[in-house]
Amino acid sequence: MADEEHQKLSTFVKRVHQMLRYEAHRVGADKAWKEHCNKSDILQEYAISMHKLASVFWEKNATDRNKSVQCRIKWVIEKCVLYFFEGEKEIRRTKEKDKIQKFGNATEKCTRAFAKYARVTASKETLTEAEFLTLLDVGSCYNPFRACPFLYVIPIDIAPAEPDVYMCDFLNLAVVKPEQPIILDGRTIRELPSAVCDIVVFSLLLEYFPCPKQRYLCVCKAYDLLKPEGLLFIITPDSKHSSANAPIMKNWRITLAQLGFSRVYYEKLPHIHCMAYRKDINPELSKQWSSFQLHKKNDTQISADLHIPQDFQEIHDKCDDIADTKVERTNQEDEALVQMFLQLPYD
Numbered sequence: 033m034a035d036e037e038h039q040k041l042s043t044f045v046k047r048v049h050q051m052l053r054y055e056a057h058r059v060g061a062d063k064a065w066k067e068h069c070n071k072s073d074i075l076q077e078y079a080i081s082m083h084k085l086a087s088v089f090w091e092k093n094a095t096d097r098n099k100s101v102q103c104r105i106k107w108v109i110e111k112c113v114l115y116f117f118e119g120e121k122e123i124r125r126t127k128e129k130d131k132i133q134k135f136g137n138a139t140e141k142c143t144r145a146f147a148k149y150a151r152v153t154a155s156k157e158t159l160t161e162a163e164f165l166t167l168l169d170v171g172s173c174y175n176p177f178r179a180c181p182f183l184y185v186i187p188i189d190i191a192p193a194e195p196d197v198y199m200c201d202f203l204n205l206a207v208v209k210p211e212q213p214i215i216l217d218g219r220t221i222r223e224l225p226s227a228v229c230d231i232v233v234f235s236l237l238l239e240y241f242p243c244p245k246q247r248y249l250c251v252c253k254a255y256d257l258l259k260p261e262g263l264l265f266i267i268t269p270d271s272k273h274s275s276a277n278a279p280i281m282k283n284w285r286i287t288l289a290q291l292g293f294s295r296v297y298y299e300k301l302p303h304i305h306c307m308a309y310r311k312d313i314n315p316e317l318s319k320q321w322s323s324f325q326l327h328k329k330n331d332t333q334i335s336a337d338l339h340i341p342q343d344f345q346e347i348h349d350k351c352d353d354i355a356d357t358k359v360e361r362t363n364q365e366d367e368a369l370v371q372m373f374l375q376l377p378y379d
Contacts, residue, residue, distance in 0.1 A: 049342075055068070079191040111297050167231040203253075251288060258311045290319060295310075
């Protein structure tokens with residue numbers, strides 16, 4: 033069991049999530065989110081609590097190699113190296129081109145798109161380790177990717193815990209034309225140009241939002257911000273065995289394929305799902321795969337949302353005040369929190 037301070041911090045984080053879900057049920061998700069973003073005192077305490085949890089658990093587990101290999105930050109960096117620097121990107125591009133040729137006239141639109149993309153990139157040099165990849169870390173809190181030498185990190189959060197993290201409500205971020213420059217208004221980001229990011233990271237982010245539709249809108253926004261062949265990383269907590277929530281994860285994959293994402297990497301670690309999705313050059317290919325999956329399920333369409341297990345839990349008639357931290361938690365929940373917050377950058 034975590035000691036008293038750890039329990040108080042983690043209970044506060046849990047209560048904030050519970051309160052937001054309750055308010056969304058009571059007044060609607062959009063209004064609840066808007067009101068939540070205006071609660072500066074709660075947001076600040078939430079940021080401090082998250083940062084302290086990460087710091088405490090990092091200090092506790094830094095020498096445990098078995099737990100370090102399960103770190104979400106390390107997982108993302110390793111997959112970025114494999115994809116961008118060790119040939120996986122080119123392999124995926126070739127596979128996509130082969131599929132276009134296989135489908136023939138059925139994907140004529142895709143063929144034109146691929147040819148156009150090939151012409152645009154033909155004159156560019158191959159990415160080397162000396163170049164920077166632009167990574168947008170959404171819900172960054174304390175900017176855990178800052179130490180990675182090949183990343184230009186744009187860390188954003190509604191409640192930054194470190195001064196190098198920009199304040200930004202991603203749900204209401206404006207995506208502008210690609211030729212627009214990145215505009216930084218002090219420590220606040222209100223807009224970003226489309227197709228500006230090589231990588232977008234949602235690490236323990238989507239479950240924060242109380243409404244499936246809001247999570248879906250975030251994924252749509254990530255799609256617009258990514259360059260073709262860019263990666264969207266989604267890390268979401270789940271302490272159950274790998275197959276317990278498999279239908280939900282399959283629904284996520286189908287939903288993202290409807291947008292033009294194909295899943296490149298997936299791993300179920302003891303307390304989290306780790307996923308990486310590629311923005312395909314030709315979105316029609318992923319959409320065809322999605323349509324085939326829906327046909328197998330005898331479903332003609334899929335809802336534009338992303339559910340999490342908490343969506344299917346009962347909403348109580350009232351929610352205790354978040355300042356009340358006297359909540360009993362299980363050993364499983366304690367261990368899940370350890371795994372969620374065990375990594376900090378090497379500095």
